[in-house]
Amino acid sequence: MWPYPKVIAHRGGGTLSPENTLAAMQCGLDYGFSAVEFDVMLSKDGIPVLMHDPEFGRTVSGKGLVAECDAVDLQKMDAGRWFSDKFIGETVPTYEEVVRFCRVHGIWMNVEIKPSPGVEQETGRVVAELTAKLFADVSVTDVQHLPLFSSFEFPALLAAKQAAPQIPRGFLMDEINPDWRADLQELSAVALHTNHKHLNLDLARQVKDAGYGLFCYTVNTTERAKEILSWGVDAFCTDRIDLIPADF
Secondary structure (H helix, E strand, C coil): CCCCCCEEEECCCHHHCCCCCHHHHHHHHHCCCCEEEEEEEECCCCCEEECCCCECCCCCCCCCEHHHCCHHHHCCCECCCCCCHHHCCCECCEHHHHHHHHHHCCCEEEEEECCCCCCHHHHHHHHHHHHHHHCCCCCCCCHHHCCEEEECCHHHHHHHHHHCCCCCEEEEECCCCCCHHHHHHHHCCCEEEEEHHHCCHHHHHHHHHCCCEEEEECCCCHHHHHHHHHCCCCEEEECCCCCCCCCC
């Protein structure tokens, strides 16, 4: 059984705001979403921050690597100007800031652990340890109020499992590989997360018949959303929070 929301705002506010920022989280909330997905990686000094790309240039101007900057310096960088003038001055938030925002507003979180190359295990461990601390007041049986980790990086999720086994995990695969059952078992995962473009009815049924949750990214049309839900997909994230409502 999938105990989480069905429609999740991708990177906070989808295409309507600068991704992985507090403004994005507010945007999703303004559109009625009580569930978000976002990406977390480590700064040079080991602080989890919201960021998708390991290097600057797309959402944060400049050259260089996230892993070579301390969190205090990352927080001074502009993460909104690239999107529009409306968001000039929007900064790179820490993971802790975003968790506190989401908890205050009752927003459920799919936390994608997105390590910089070479620090997969450390990222999984640090993010998991901080998450356990930030959710220490939530019972392990109250899964609806715990976040769900996901990652494409198996070592990161394994490290997260070891550091905070009480936080549920979903394994991300662009295409579902032949060893998916063994991978999910080793991770003690509750769900498989996959690219809807490579999913078909047969694969969806296999995952569901095996007793796992099935989550898809990134679904941006109502037609496709209806199709995959008819296959048994439990939930999906979307960039088009203006077209696909939270109660779809």
